[in-house]
Amino acid sequence: MINNLKILLAGILTFTAAAISSAGGTGGGGLFIPILTIVAGVDLRTASSFSAFMVTGGSIANVFRYMFAKHKLIDYDITLLSEPCMLLGVSIGVICNRVLPEWLITTFFAVFLGFSSLKTCNSGVSCWKKETQRKGSLRGSNGEPLLLSSEIEEVVFEEEEDKIPWVKVGMLVVIWFAFTLVYLFRGNKYGQGIIHIKACGKLYWIISSVQIPLTIIFTTWILCTKKNLNKDASSDHLQVQEINDEVESRNGSSDNFIFPSMALLTGILGGLFGVGGGMLISPLLLQMGIEPEVTAATCSFMVFFSSSMSAIQYLLLGMDHIYNALAFAVICFVGSIVGQTLVHRAIMKHGRASLIVFSVGIVMVLSTVLITSFGAVDVWRTYKTGQSMGFSKPC
Template sequence: MDMVTTILVCILSAMAASLSSAGGVGGGSLYLPILDLVGGLDLKTATALSAFMVAGGSLSNVLCNNLLLLNGSSIDYDIALLSQPCMLLGVGAGVVCNVVFPEWLVTALFALFLGLSTVKTFQAGFVCWNAESDGVVRVHAPAGGKGVEEALLMEEEEGGAGYETPWAKLAVLMLIWLCFFVLHVLNGDKDGKIITRVRPCGLKYWLITSSQVPIAIGFTAYILYRRRRNRHNKPDQQKVGKDTVVYNTIEALPVVVFPMAALLSGVLGGLFGIGGGLLINPVLLQIGVPPQVTAATTSFMVLFSSSMSMVQYLILGMKDIKQALVFSAVCFVASIVGLVAIQRAIVKSGRVSLIVFSVSAVMALSAVSITCFGAVDVWRKYIDGKNMGFKLPC
């Protein structure tokens, strides 16, 4: 990639990071077409770079929510705890699939997934628009146009008051991440040369890899047990304010909803180099979680899953690390700028759904462009007689 192309990719990636930071999605579906079509990279290389960019943007989003905007209480750590083990398990499976699957299949699956996600995001946007319209009717002042703006400002101030970071839950999340990280390090890189000399695709390799399944199930079962025990010990304790909706929604759902959705989003995130937020985000919106809580929680979860994808690509022998760090830094800064600007626009206009619709439109264009480019690329490889089949995972 020459200097002019690199600068153009950085500019477009910064714009994509600014847009994606509003809804809490990682932006991988926007980065991939940019790296593929503009940067001229093949889809697998673009996928690995995208994992770094998603991690950088999500990190700045989480830091900005907790430190700069003072609305860290919007993050629902219960949803994150319940979903994270299965999401990280899915990331590992997705990265292996990325290595095994031929590029034409990755392109087809990506186009299908992005098309479905576009429809879901448009639906979430319409739901959000209708909810905002209902809110205008309820809070509009009879004598003027200040009612909505004042209500929004008051809600934002209440959200940031008296918030304390739940360090115990953060510690459990970090422990989960470290457990999966240790397993990947033990397996080593593609030549088995990290700490232990584990032969790729050997018995020890698959034993270590398959141990992710009981670890994910064990953590999920433990978290569910602790939730039920705490609810039994404190039956009268209820969350108040905007958290009441989230609390009641989680309690009314089957316990497997969040882990299964997280597992699927993790697989897709590892396969396509995205953080999985494009799947989790519509799910949370459709089950009734408020948009601001959805955005903050999704961004927080994407940080863990995308960082795990990033580590796995490094272990698998990824090249162009300096370039990946540059793009990641660009997305880090752009996400902060975009999040601050979008928050101000939301307070001024009172409509978060406008951002959801804009991201949906970009996703639709990305689905069309990546499908067309992928079809042409697959045809060229077929004409050249290149290998179009599956590969070994190691």
């Protein structure tokens, strides 16, 4: 009876977390793992595998909504330039997670995510003030309100027939498949893989290092074909192009390295802290001046590829309680639909795209408090039991 109540409570909290996370395009892993471990009493290893399925379930709902909406918001160029470096960064971060002591990881997490949460909340307040000024300027001479900014956007884009750039989507699938194959051949730290390889043996590190040339090849390929692809990318957002043009006019082609560098850092931090990249890359995109709607849509698209790759790995390498993981994934799928619908209606009614920024900030603050507290308790337990608190070997 007690276990059933715990599962029920975990399901309700998971649904709420998925609804909040979906609005900002973040995966929600920073909330799912603490819910599963603290509320449902699941061990950390199982919670991590469940989280991959749960994030994938929520991201599927987001991706379908954004890809097949009337007005396309996903910036496929940002996704293409970021995905290879993010996947490489995750692998590097996972290795650092094994080597660095728990107390150091917890400290880094608290400082970085606390700072990012503060910046995100400040961005939300700034965006809210700009929206208030914009709404005030949209009143007629008689004081009657004219169309809200969001309603104006609906009118402007109503006649547009945005098409999905299937060439870019196909390139992303190729990148996803290539990195997934590397992970499956290499296996995990327990030696589980589609071929038998000694964990942390020579062949293990050789296969792992293949990700570096893969990242270089894919990023170079994307940069070389970027001009041709942009001719067909009618769904790319105009503001992103204006930002790229402005940076390019000042720094030449340096804008081509902004997103890959940012994605590499985000991937490393995500792998180090054990959270999804969406929660980390979303505030960075907002700080670069990308519109909140575009940020949420693009992050959701990127999270789908990274989380689905993790879920496939867990599935093929063998995991317990698959049906329970799928059940939580369905809960996150429904929660994401509900969250997206409510936030979209609120934005259209009040003209407040800043609601997306605040949802990102809420997820980050909650994740910071939960994961930092959980990590601090774990560090204290390690200290009390006399276990080593120094650096460790990767395997």
